[in-house]
Amino acid sequence: MIDNRPLSPHLSIHKKLLTSIFSILHRITGIGLSISSILIVIWISLLSFGPNYFFVFQMISETFIFKLILFFWSLGIFYHLFNGIRYLYWSYGLGMNLKSVYISSYIVVFLTIISTFILWFLIR
């Protein structure tokens, strides 16, 4: 890959707009979900290694810290998913005027919160 693309502008010198905050959040959740995808691979590997190894995961999964991480994972995955769908239809040039962008931003926030709430209601 040719590495001569212009660098993104420094985050600190721009006024924080809703659109830029959503873009930054998409990248932050993307990094978090990338790490979690590696953890999913480790989880299924423990399942394959045998019950003793999987028991270690089960012990960790009962801790409060794990449940807290799982909560933020669910919040991140729903945000990245719904915001990603918005990016997909932007790729076709749809819904790119400012009013549509703001409306879809609020829809993303609403769907993220409601989906996370439903998920945790189901796994309580």
Place this chain on the structure above:
Amino acid sequence: MVFNKMNSHVFTWVVQRITALFLIPLTFWFIYQCICFQNLEYLELKIFFKSFINSFLFLLMMIAMLVHAKIGCETIVQDYISTNYIKIFFKRFINFIIFSSLFLLIVTIINLNIAQ
């Protein structure tokens, strides 16, 4: 071939969108399965992954997820790191982690489906 006419950035952009399209239904499927997993014991989980369709969908989701993650993380490195050797280091690190995970994932799925 259409891909032959694309430059590497366009190809990466297209792959990022294709993997995203795969991930939309597969993520909902995985979240639904996670809700079901909470009451499953070790052996029940193993039986779940012995099913061809479950293993296939999981493998498809994980491959799409890891490829999507690789492209996404490389783009972030490309956009925010200006020092060339640090950029190269992070790109190689991302590649190593992603390809190791893909290898481990495929071996694990084969092992779960073959082992008694």
